[in-house]
Amino acid sequence: MHxxxxxxxxxxxxxxxxxxVLINNRxxxxxxxxxxxxxxxxxxxxxxxxxxxxxDPTILTTDAMEIVDDPEIDVIVELIGGCDQAMEYILMxxxxxxxxxxxxxxxxxxxxxxxxxxADQYRVSLAFEASVGGGIPIIRSLREGLSANRIKNIxxxxxxxxxxxxxxxxxxDLPYSxxxxxxxxxxxxEDPPTLDVDGTDAxxxxxxxxxxxxxxxxxxxxxxxxxxxxxxxxxxxxxxxFGYCLKLLAVARDLGDGVEARVHPAMVPHDHIxxxxxxxYNAIYLEGDFVGPNLYYGLGAGRRPTASAVVSDIIYLAxxxxxxxxTLMPPLAxxxxxxxxxVIQPMEELNTVYYIRFYADDKPGVLAKISGVLxxxxxxxxxxxxxxxxxYGPVPIVMxxxxxxxxxxxxxxKEINQLDVVRSDKTMLIRVEKGHQGERAQ
Amino acid sequence: MHxxxxxxxxxxxxxxxxxxVLINNRxxxxxxxxxxxxxxxxxxxxxxxxxxxxxDPTILTTDAMEIVDDPEIDVIVELIGGCDQAMEYILMxxxxxxxxxxxxxxxxxxxxxxxxxxADQYRVSLAFEASVGGGIPIIRSLREGLSANRIKNIxxxxxxxxxxxxxxxxxxDLPYSxxxxxxxxxxxxEDPPTLDVDGTDAxxxxxxxxxxxxxxxxxxxxxxxxxxxxxxxxxxxxxxxFGYCLKLLAVARDLGDGVEARVHPAMVPHDHIxxxxxxxYNAIYLEGDFVGPNLYYGLGAGRRPTASAVVSDIIYLAxxxxxxxxTLMPPLAxxxxxxxxxVIQPMEELNTVYYIRFYADDKPGVLAKISGVLxxxxxxxxxxxxxxxxxYGPVPIVMxxxxxxxxxxxxxxKEINQLDVVRSDKTMLIRVEKGHQGERAQ
Numbered sequence: 087m088h089x090x091x092x093x094x095x096x097x098x099x100x101x102x103x104x105x106x107v108l109i110n111n112r113x114x115x116x117x118x119x120x121x122x123x124x125x126x127x128x129x130x131x132x133x134x135x136x137x138x139x140x141x142d143p144t145i146l147t148t149d150a151m152e153i154v155d156d157p158e159i160d161v162i163v164e165l166i167g168g169c170d171q172a173m174e175y176i177l178m179x180x181x182x183x184x185x186x187x188x189x190x191x192x193x194x195x196x197x198x199x200x201x202x203x204x205a206d207q208y209r210v211s212l213a214f215e216a217s218v219g220g221g222i223p224i225i226r227s228l229r230e231g232l233s234a235n236r237i238k239n240i241x242x243x244x245x246x247x248x249x250x251x252x253x254x255x256x257x258x259d260l261p262y263s264x265x266x267x268x269x270x271x272x273x274x275x276e277d278p279p280t281l282d283v284d285g286t287d288a289x290x291x292x293x294x295x296x297x298x299x300x301x302x303x304x305x306x307x308x309x310x311x312x313x314x315x316x317x318x319x320x321x322x323x324x325x326x327x328f329g330y331c332l333k334l335l336a337v338a339r340d341l342g343d344g345v346e347a348r349v350h351p352a353m354v355p356h357d358h359i360x361x362x363x364x365x366x367y368n369a370i371y372l373e374g375d376f377v378g379p380n381l382y383y384g385l386g387a388g389r390r391p392t393a394s395a396v397v398s399d400i401i402y403l404a405x406x407x408x409x410x411x412x413t414l415m416p417p418l419a420x421x422x423x424x425x426x427x428x429v430i431q432p433m434e435e436l437n438t439v440y441y442i443r444f445y446a447d448d449k450p451g452v453l454a455k456i457s458g459v460l461x462x463x464x465x466x467x468x469x470x471x472x473x474x475x476x477x478y479g480p481v482p483i484v485m486x487x488x489x490x491x492x493x494x495x496x497x498x499x500k501e502i503n504q505l506d507v508v509r510s511d512k513t514m515l516i517r518v519e520k521g522h523q524g525e526r527a528q
Numbered sequence: 529m530h531x532x533x534x535x536x537x538x539x540x541x542x543x544x545x546x547x548x549v550l551i552n553n554r555x556x557x558x559x560x561x562x563x564x565x566x567x568x569x570x571x572x573x574x575x576x577x578x579x580x581x582x583x584d585p586t587i588l589t590t591d592a593m594e595i596v597d598d599p600e601i602d603v604i605v606e607l608i609g610g611c612d613q614a615m616e617y618i619l620m621x622x623x624x625x626x627x628x629x630x631x632x633x634x635x636x637x638x639x640x641x642x643x644x645x646x647a648d649q650y651r652v653s654l655a656f657e658a659s660v661g662g663g664i665p666i667i668r669s670l671r672e673g674l675s676a677n678r679i680k681n682i683x684x685x686x687x688x689x690x691x692x693x694x695x696x697x698x699x700x701d702l703p704y705s706x707x708x709x710x711x712x713x714x715x716x717x718e719d720p721p722t723l724d725v726d727g728t729d730a731x732x733x734x735x736x737x738x739x740x741x742x743x744x745x746x747x748x749x750x751x752x753x754x755x756x757x758x759x760x761x762x763x764x765x766x767x768x769x770f771g772y773c774l775k776l777l778a779v780a781r782d783l784g785d786g787v788e789a790r791v792h793p794a795m796v797p798h799d800h801i802x803x804x805x806x807x808x809y810n811a812i813y814l815e816g817d818f819v820g821p822n823l824y825y826g827l828g829a830g831r832r833p834t835a836s837a838v839v840s841d842i843i844y845l846a847x848x849x850x851x852x853x854x855t856l857m858p859p860l861a862x863x864x865x866x867x868x869x870x871v872i873q874p875m876e877e878l879n880t881v882y883y884i885r886f887y888a889d890d891k892p893g894v895l896a897k898i899s900g901v902l903x904x905x906x907x908x909x910x911x912x913x914x915x916x917x918x919x920y921g922p923v924p925i926v927m928x929x930x931x932x933x934x935x936x937x938x939x940x941x942k943e944i945n946q947l948d949v950v951r952s953d954k955t956m957l958i959r960v961e962k963g964h965q966g967e968r969a970q
Contacts, residue, residue: 107676107818117743117862118675215673221819223673230672231657231665233560234549234839301559359825362804369823376549377663377836381811383801383823394818397676411851420559 088121090404093153095175096165097130097146100189100216102137103393104163109139115397119404127153154178161403163396164188173197180208185407187399189216189392195290195306198297202417211406212417213399218244218291219368221391222384223398228298229419235374237299241519242336244291246366246386247275247282248314252322252332253364259319274366285311285334285349292336295370296347299338300428301420304347308430312350321443321514324484325353327471328441331361335519344431353441353518434493439468439518442487442495444502445480445509452507453483459505463498465490480509486518530563532846535595537617538607539572539588542631542658544579545835546605551581557839561846569595596620603845605838606630615639622650627849629841631658631834637732637748640739644859653848654859655841660686660733661810663833664826665840670740671861677816679741683961684778686733688808688828689717689724690756694764694774695806701761716808726755727776727791734778737812738789741780742870743862746789750872754792763885763956766926767795769913770883773803777961786873795883795960876935881910881960884929884937886944887922887951894949895925901947905940907932922951928960 094101108115108125116122128141129150147153153162154175162179164172164186172193176186177200186205188194194201194217205212215225219242228237243249247269254265266283269275281287286306293306314334322332330353339346354361359381363369368386373379385391406414416422446452457467471484487495495515503510536543550557550567558564570583571592589595595604596617604621606614606628614635618628619642628647630636636643636659647654657667661684670679685691689711696707708725711717723729728748735748756776764774772795781788796803801823805811810828815821827833848856858864888894899909913926929937937957945952 103818111676111678111817114678115676118857120857120863221674221816222822223669226673227665227669230844231668231840232663232836233843234553234557234836236553236556357804359801359804362799362801374663374836375553376545376832376839378827378830378833379825380664381823381825383821383825385820388820390818391820394674394676394816397818398673401675402672405856409851409853409856411853414847414851414856415560415562421562 087116088408090119090121090123090161090407091126091159092123092161092163092400093126093156093159094128094163094165095150095153096167097128097132097137098165099389100392100396101128101130101165102139103389104165104396105137105139105141107393107397115401119401119408121404121408123400123404126159127156129153150175154182159184160407161185161187161400163400164190165396167192169193169196173201176201177204180204180210183208183210185211185213185403187213187396187403189214189396191217191287191290191294195293198294199303202303202422205413205417206422209412211403211413213402214294214417215399216392216395218294219370219382220384220386220388221394222368222370222382222386223395224295224370224382225298227382228295229415232374232377232380233419235376236340237372237374238340239373240292240295240299240336240338240370241360241372242288242292242295242370243333243360243363243368244288244336244370244386245282245334246368247279248334249363249368250274250366251283252314252317252334255317255319256322256332261319262315262317283315284313288334288336288349292338292347292349296338296345298418300345301418302423302426302428303418304428304430308347310348310350310433314351316514317351320482321516324443324471325441326356328353328469328486329356330354330518331356332516333360333363337519341431345428346436347430348433348436351516353516355520434496436492437489438492439489439520440487440495441516441518442485443514444483445512446483447507448481449507455505455507456483456502459498459501460487463494465494465498480512529558530850532561532563532565532603532849533568533601534565534603534605534842535568535598535601536570536605536607537592537595538609539570539574539579540607541831542834542838543570543572543607544581545831546607546838547579547581547583549835549839557843561843561850563846563850565842565846568601569598571595592617596624601626602849603627603629603842605842606632607838609634611635611638615643618643619646622646622652625650625652627653627655627845629655629838629845631656631838633659633729633732633736637735640736641745644745644864647855647859648864651854653845653855655844656736656859657841658834658837660736661812661824662826662828662830663836664810664812664824664828665837666737666812666824667740669824670737671857674816674819674822675861677818678782679814679816680782681815682734682737682741682778682780682812683802683814684730684734684737684812685775685802685805685810686730686778686812686828687724687776688810689721690776691805691810692716692808693725694756694759694776697759697761698764698774703761704757704759725757727753730776730778730791734780734789734791738780738787740860742787743860744865744868744870745860746870746872750789752790752792752875756793758956759793760956762924763958766885766913767883768798770795770911770928771798772796772960773798774958775802779961783873787870788878789872790875790878793958795958797962876938878934879931880934881931881962882929882937883958883960884927884941885956886925887954888925889949890923891949897947897949898925898944901940901943902929905936907936907940922954
């Protein structure tokens with residue numbers, strides 16, 4: 087039986103999970119591939135700690151170059167994370183004709199173009215299912231299952247940690263700080279969980295999905311990012327009154343003459359299927375011109391789901407290698423042009439619906455002042471909640487606008503925050519996404 | 529540029545959709561495949577009707593054998609449906625070395641083994657993404673994206689027509705007969721919609737999914753089927769009181785020492801993600817041993833979504849053909865043993881929770897009689913709703929059991945239906961599925 091030899095660089099949580107899959111499901115995988123997948127070497131700086139998986143200790147090395155330089159190894163799996171070293175190993179492995187599996191979303195989102203070009207140059211395959219959505223096969227679906235479609239719209243809950251935090255805030259009425267603390271204590275969040283809660287991680291993943299949808303590398307730096315740390319349980323309650331849930335959404339839209347790409351807290355209609363994605367789950371909702379709306383849902387992180395994706399990539403490559411193919415398709419499932427760049431629409435050109443909350447003195451004429459500013463900026467109000475005073479001090483005024491332009495809304499916010507009746511430090515602006523759930527089949 | 533030549537047999541709704549995709553997205557697809565997909569011939573008995581797509585009329589023929597026998601054609605797409613003729617064309621095409629794309633779930637569910645063996649024998653590929661879940665890439669996900677996993681559990685809403693009917697019954701409190709009538713009027717259901725509402729169509733699709741999960745053809749005949757025609761808006765309301773939604777579910781479970789496979793109305797907890805799959809949407813929820821819970825959601829039928837799946841299959845084959853590969857993997861993504869058979873657990877051995885509704889005379893002692901019979905059959909009751917009489921005549925008594933054995937429940941039902949206080953024609957039994965939504969990531 088054909089043997090496919092694999093080298094693993096980075097024996098952390100996901101690396102150990104990958105080894106566990108290869109051990110536990112070895113016979114099943116051998117049957118599915120028609121070849122035996124052999125883990126020939128594992129490199130890590132720490133080769134002493136027990137990872138809870140049984141391996142022959144002689145395959146461990148502290149020198150990743152032993153893997154990169156091993157002519158017998160067909161596939162290297164890069165799971166060290168970070169950018170510099172990971173990039174170096176990947177490029178060297180490709181140069182030596184090895185196929186690469188990686189879960190490194192930051193690397194692909196920042197230096198994807200270089201890596202995709204190297205894969206092309208050295209005629210090797212690059213697989214990165216684990217970089218987005220944990221075990222959810224969303225990358226394979228975009229590259230293959232939906233390949234007949236122009237992707238018009240992507241809306242993703244791509245960060246499990248922030249979704250977990252928002253779920254606790256929503257279901258248990260917790261303030262942000264307490265929900266974060268619990269998430270850290272339970273091991274769902276790092277301490278501090280900066281990249282998870284500030285939108286960076288979700289923007290990395292959106293950059294990857296959008297790159298495949300368009301067939302052109304998109305740098306995550308061009309994606310607008312806003313985190314969840316200013317959200318309050320009060321906004322979640324107001325959202326509910328308007329019929330919405332609060333989620334950290336990654337949104338991309340093909341506008342025909344440009345592309346929208348942004349990560350920020352957003353209100354989603356409570357009957358939209360994304361509204362029911364809770365806890366640490368991820369989901370990607372997308373629309374193709376023929377397939378219509380699709381949703382993919384599962385655990386977006388964790389040792390076992392991520393290992394499932396890594397090993398499915400190894401199997402994908404093994405099936406090709408067995409047939410003597412180097413690259414069935416390029417990384418983005420399109421030939422890579424060296425020049426093309428995607429221009430992301432500037433955020434200020436966005437048109438959407440806005441939720442706005444002000445804290446203002448409970449005096450006659452306040453609402454008139456605020457709505458006057460909005461009106462002068464061409465923003466029309468769809469509904470208002472103004473709660474009576476329960477104590478002395480400022481009271482919340484909450485509004486949903488009709489569709490408006492981001493630039494106008496930002497300008498109106500500045501003006502309103504300068505009104506002496508408004509507590510400018512407590513103003514909140516949240517974008518609203520309208521969904522398509524419940525529409526009928528054609 | 530390489531050309532891949534395709535012949536289409538069956539120019540109906542989906543066939544016309546496929547042509548539309550190939551025309552509308554031709555440049556995009558050419559770019560993604562790196563080859564030009566050319567539709568060389570279309571066979572249909574009716575070559576005169578306008579399908580709303582622009583084609584060169586000289587490619588039309590009434591003789592499917594012109595396609596089967598054309599040595600230039602690489603891929604045939606079978607979209608005539610039905611079993612006899614479709615089977616014949618598929619086998620002849622395979623014999624002539626052609627790859628096959630089909631959307632024919634009935635054929636695969638009944639004669640899959642024969643077709644998979646022929647693909648093996650003639651070393652050609654068979655692709656059938658459109659046979660389950662319309663445009664949802666569930667077959668590709670099972671064959672590839674989840675290939676590292678042992679699939680433990682599948683729960684699917686696989687028939688859009690019955691889901692549409694149940695959604696109307698639930699949201700608008702309509703009786704079954706009226707919801708069906710509306711579905712027929714709106715074109716969501718055939719008249720009569722027998723195979724959709726009696727569970728046959730969903731069982732066909734479950735047979736296909738289970739075959740891939742196990743790597744062994746499963747005949748749909750071994751799958752228990754029960755339809756939705758006896759459900760009432762009253763049961764839907766009681767279900768809601770207990771915290772459940774009513775769905776027509778296709779369920780398969782790998783029990784280690786056997787396999788469960790069944791299609792019937794089932795109650796799903798209202799916070800399970802499947803509970804929010806409404807209208808004509810389909811969804812497949814599954815659990816793998818590493819990936820954990822996953823959900824795939826989209827339009828399960830219709831011209832455009834189904835055409836999306838058909839063309840993604842053509843692209844999949846074109847990418848292989850371009851590289852000179854005949855079969856990257858067998859149809860079920862496992863080598864096919866000629867002998868192995870799956871034994872489906874007899875329905876009477878099922879253990880689950882049951883919803884039972886009786887209509888009984890509103891007399892003292894009735895509940896005691898009914899619960900006595902249940903107790904003697906080892907069925908314990910978890911909760912009871914007994915509504916007071918609003919008019920003369922029998923009143924509903926509704927129960928949820930703890931986990932019980934199907935055989936015992938059926939025997940108890942028979943006994944209870946013989947009680948003179950019970951209106952036996954109005955007894956209802958619905959199985960309850962417990963879900964895993966809301967559980968935490970590992």
